[in-house]
Amino acid sequence: MNTSASERPLEGQTAIVTGASRGIGQAIARRLAQAGAKVACVATRVENAQVTAAECAKLQPGAQAFGVDVADTEAVAALCKTIASEMGGPHILVNNAGITRDQLLMRMSEDDFDAVIRVNLKGTWNFIKATTRPLMKSGGRIINIASVVGITGNAGQANYAASKAGVLGLTRSVAKELAGRGVCVNAIAPGFIDTDMTQSIDENSRKALLEAIPLGRMGQSDEIAQAVAFLAGPAGGYITGQTLVIDGGLSL
Ligand code: NAD
Numbered sequence: 001m002n003t004s005a006s007e008r009p010l011e012g013q014t015a016i017v018t019g020a021s022r023g024i025g026q027a028i029a030r031r032l033a034q035a036g037a038k039v040a041c042v043a044t045r046v047e048n049a050q051v052t053a054a055e056c057a058k059l060q061p062g063a064q065a066f067g068v069d070v071a072d073t074e075a076v077a078a079l080c081k082t083i084a085s086e087m088g089g090p091h092i093l094v095n096n097a098g099i100t101r102d103q104l105l106m107r108m109s110e111d112d113f114d115a116v117i118r119v120n121l122k123g124t125w126n127f128i129k130a131t132t133r134p135l136m137k138s139g140g141r142i143i144n145i146a147s148v149v150g151i152t153g154n155a156g157q158a159n160y161a162a163s164k165a166g167v168l169g170l171t172r173s174v175a176k177e178l179a180g181r182g183v184c185v186n187a188i189a190p191g192f193i194d195t196d197m198t199q200s201i202d203e204n205s206r207k208a209l210l211e212a213i214p215l216g217r218m219g220q221s222d223e224i225a226q227a228v229a230f231l232a233g234p235a236g237g238y239i240t241g242q243t244l245v246i247d248g249g250l251s252l
Contacts, residue, residue, distance in 0.1 A: 008036030011037075013138075014038045014087045014090045014092070015090065016090045017040070019042070020041035021051075022048075024190070027221035027225035028228045029055075030059065031229040032056075033056035033057075035229050042068060042070075042097070044069060064083075089140070091134075092232045093143070095124040097119060101116050101160070103159075108159060115159075116159040120166075121163045124144055128170070142171075142183065143186055143228050146164040149161045152251050164189075188231075188244045188246060190246050192213060192218050214250070216248075
């Protein structure tokens with residue numbers, strides 16, 4: 001990776017990335033570290049985030065691993081205080097942690113619905129709430145990873161689509177609330193990205209999905225991560241309340 005000074009616009013900034021142990025979150029953490037940010041890599045368990053944190057520390061010293069359930073409001077508040085005192089900031093918050101519990105509505109349990117809303121929507125709110133003060137001080141950035149199904153809906157994903165649509169509404173509302181303090185708040189809505197989350201999709205559904213994507217392929221985690229780095233960097237300074245769809249044309 002090229003790490004020349006001109007390509008390190010986030011030097012001196014601390015970024016929190018949730019769900020950083022693998023997939024899209026891991027790629028985001030790497031990209032932000034490459035751009036010079038000290039990254040707080042958050043996963044459900046600290047040991048799961050350690051590999052990512054070690055990789056990030058090679059790109060920008062100071063990266064650390066943390067473990068928390070993003071749905072646990074008190075634990076998230078305590079963690080954000082620890083991150084602020086140990087690492088400074090935060091200046092950038094990326095809410096990426098997310099789960100699916102896919103099931104047709106008739107078979108979806110209350111627990112399937114609640115679990116997905118708690119992690120994807122309340123988890124995002126928890127981190128925003130716990131970092132608003134330092135983000136206001138630094139005129140920081142919040143980037144929420146939603147999903148294209150939060151816009152289009154999807155059979156078998158009523159819980160997940162509702163949680164991601166909620167994230168889009170949350171993004172626009174917080175963007176309006178914090179704009180006066182110079183904080184930019186945006187969402188990214190990925191389509192079908194090649195990660196562990198999409199590994200479980202059966203062969204027939206995968207084939208049908210690929211046929212529906214105009215660009216004819218799945219996206220890569222780093223294609224989401226590069227957009228996050230763009231929104232977090234100097235080029236993103238006049239963009240707020242927006243949803244950037246990155247789906248190979250799936251939703252066209
Ligand atoms: P993944 O399953 O590979 O990784 C999810 C990450 O979230 C993991 O690091 C996991 O530990 C973490 N996580 C889950 N529950 C958590 C909790 N309660 N507390 C803390 N961390 C928790 O998923 P991915 O494919 O990399 O997806 C990342 C984000 O992108 C998710 O929000 C997902 O909804 C979204 N997304 C993914 C796709 C896709 O096609 N892969 C498409 C659209 C949106």
